[in-house]
Amino acid sequence: MPIREWRGGPMSAMSNLRRNKPSQTGEGNGAVIPALVVVGSIGLDTIETPAARREEILGGSASYACLAARHFVRTGMVGVVGEDFGRRHVACFRRGGVDLTGLERRPGRTFRWSGVYETDMNRRRTLSTELNVFADFDPVLPDHYRSARFLFLANIAPRLQLRVLEQMRAPRLVLVDTMDLWIETAREDLRKVIRGANILTLNDSEARHLTGQHSLPAAAVILQRWGPQWVIVKKGEHGSLLCGSRGFFFMPAFPLLKVIDPTGAGDTFAGGLMGYLASRERISESDIRRAMEYGAVLASFAVERFGLEGLARLRPRDIATRCAALRRMTGGR
Numbered sequence: 226m227p228i229r230e231w232r233g234g235p236m237s238a239m240s241n242l243r244r245n246k247p248s249q250t251g252e253g254n255g256a257v258i259p260a261l262v263v264v265g266s267i268g269l270d271t272i273e274t275p276a277a278r279r280e281e282i283l284g285g286s287a288s289y290a291c292l293a294a295r296h297f298v299r300t301g302m303v304g305v306v307g308e309d310f311g312r313r314h315v316a317c318f319r320r321g322g323v324d325l326t327g328l329e330r331r332p333g334r335t336f337r338w339s340g341v342y343e344t345d346m347n348r349r350r351t352l353s354t355e356l357n358v359f360a361d362f363d364p365v366l367p368d369h370y371r372s373a374r375f376l377f378l379a380n381i382a383p384r385l386q387l388r389v390l391e392q393m394r395a396p397r398l399v400l401v402d403t404m405d406l407w408i409e410t411a412r413e414d415l416r417k418v419i420r421g422a423n424i425l426t427l428n429d430s431e432a433r434h435l436t437g438q439h440s441l442p443a444a445a446v447i448l449q450r451w452g453p454q455w456v457i458v459k460k461g462e463h464g465s466l467l468c469g470s471r472g473f474f475f476m477p478a479f480p481l482l483k484v485i486d487p488t489g490a491g492d493t494f495a496g497g498l499m500g501y502l503a504s505r506e507r508i509s510e511s512d513i514r515r516a517m518e519y520g521a522v523l524a525s526f527a528v529e530r531f532g533l534e535g536l537a538r539l540r541p542r543d544i545a546t547r548c549a550a551l552r553r554m555t556g557g558r
C-alpha cells in the first residue's frame with residue numbers, strides 16, 4: 226500500500242530555497258507533479274563512530290537525498306519499507322514536505338545497513354547489508370511522478386534504478402549515484418544506468434574501483450565517455466571534483482571543527498545539488514558548479530549530527546548563511 230501523506234510548501238523564487246511550511250493549497254492528494262523524483266534506499270542504520278554507537282536509526286540514500294532536496298523543490302520519494310518501519314520515521318519525511326505517494330509499505334522487514342568508522346572518519350567499513358523488502362521490490366511509479374523533469378537515481382540496486390528510469394516520460398536531467406556493492410555485484414546493469422545519466426556522482430574509491438584508474442581526473446574522464454555529460458567525484462572532507470565540458474572544477478567541503486557521523490554525506494550532497502538544479506529554469510555548467518556549493522553546504526549540516534538529525538530541523542536561512550560563508554572562503558564575495 227502506498228503511504229499517501231504529501232504536504233508540500235511554496236518555493237521562494239528569490240533564494241531558490243523553499244520555505245518549509247505545510248501547503249495550504251489543498252494539494253495534499255499527491256496529484257501535483259513533483260519537480261524531482263528520488264529513488265533509493267530507506268532503511269534503519271546501525272552506526273558506530275569513535276565517539277558513539279546508534280542502533281536502527283532512520284537512514285538510507287533516498288532519505289538523506291529527499292530531506293536535502295525538499296528545501297528547493299517539491300520532491301517525490303520512491304522506495305519501500307517493511308511492517309516494522311515506525312510512524313515517527315514516516316512523520317519525519319511528512320514534516321519535511323516530501324511527497325510520499327511513491328513510498329510503499331510491504332510485508333517483511335525494512336532495509337538495514339550497519340557500518341563502522343575508525344579514527345579516520347573518511348574511512349568506513351560496512352558490517353552488514355540486509356536488503357529485506359528491497360530484495361524483490363518492483364517499483365511502479367505513481368502516474369504524476371512520471372512527468373517529473375528531474376530524476377535522482379540514488380544508491381540502490383541498479384536493477385531498480387533502471388525500472389524507475391524506464392517509467393519516466395521525458396526527464397530533463399538524470400543524476401545517478403552508486404556504491405561499491407553494486408560495482409561488485411551488478412556491474413552490467415550499472416553500466417546501463419550510467420549510460421542513461423546526465424550526471425554521475427560517486428566517491429573516490431568507487432571511481433577507482435569502477436575504472437581501475439588511480440588518478441581521479443583520469444577516472445572521471447573515462448566515466449564521462451560511458452555516457453554522462455558531467456561526472457562528479459566526491460572526496461569526503463576534501464571536497465568534490467567535477468569533470469564537464471568546461472574542464473575540471475573543484476568545490477571544497479565546508480570546513481567543520483567537528484564531524485559526528487559522515488553517513489549520508491554523499492546522498493545529501495547529491496540531493497542538495499539536484500534540488501537546486503530542479504529549481505532552475507535552464508541548466509548550464511555554471512549552475513552545476515553553483516549546485517555543488519549547495520550540495521557541500523547541505524552535506525556539512527548532515528555530518529554534524531547522527532543520522533538525519535542534522536537535516537531534519539534545518540532552516541533555509543541556515544543554508545543561505547553557510548553558502549555565503551563558503552563563497553567567501555573560496556574567493557567569491
Ligand code: AMP
Pocket residue numbers: 265266268269270284285286337338354380381382404406407487488489490491492493
Ligand atoms: P553514504 O554515506 O552517502 O554512502 O550513504 C549511506 C546510506 O546509504 C546509509 O543510510 C545506508 O542505509 C545506505 N546504504 C548503505 N549501503 C547501501 C546499499 N548497498 N544500497 C543502498 N543504500 C545503502
